[in-house]
Amino acid sequence: MVYLIGLWESVRDFIATGGDVLYAVAAALFLMWVLMIERYWYLTSVFPKMKKQIIQDWNARADTKSWYAHRIREAWISEASDQLNARMLIIRTLVAMCPLIGLLGTVTGMISVFETMATQGTSNARLMAGGISMATIPTMAGMVAALSGLFISTRLEAKVKIAREKLVDSLPYH
Template structure:
């Protein structure tokens, strides 16, 4: 319990140092990871059931060679592909938004620095340092959030492409 309190205090200090923009970074990061976890769950748990049903329906057909059968096969593969690719573009958008929100933190931090300079002059480096850290921490947080999303999204896209190819290969067209 003591370590959780220390962790919470570190997060609180980090946010206090980086400014309120870090709440926006945290929200975008939470939304991105929620969608990523949901997609991985779908690919690993729900899609195999869907794939097995499609394969069973295909194998139960008496006609698998006609033009109509091929169009039905293509439609089933396309429907599965659509289900697999749901929310991927939203995830990619959230990944792309992370550095932009970090840059928003840079702008607000620099505004704080210029405000301090206008009021106090350039003679107080401590006050300027707090504004500069307020400018750099959100940028770093946005970049770290983006990098985590980029790597995991590319892994997810690879799994989705592989699942689509495996499904397509499992439905032979004679």
């Protein structure tokens, strides 16, 4: 419990040093990871059952050669593909947004530095340092958040592509 309190205080101090923009980075990071975990769960738990049902339905059909049967097959593949790709665009968008939110922190931090310079002059380095850290920490946080999501989202996209291709291969034309 003491460890968690210390961890929370460290996070709070980090956010205080980096400015309020870090809350937006944290929110984007949290949503991105929730969606990526959900997609991973879908790919490993839900989709295999769906795939099995589609294959059973296809193999149970008496007609798998006609034009109509091929349209049904394509529709099932399309529906499965839509389910596989659900929320992947949101994940990619959040990965792209994280550095931009961090850059917003850079701009607000630099505005703070310029306000300090305008009111206190350039001789007070200590006051300017607070604004400079507010300018650099959100950029770093946004980039770290994006990098953490980039690797996993790329991996998820590859798994989605492979799962779709395996489904297509499992529904042969007879």
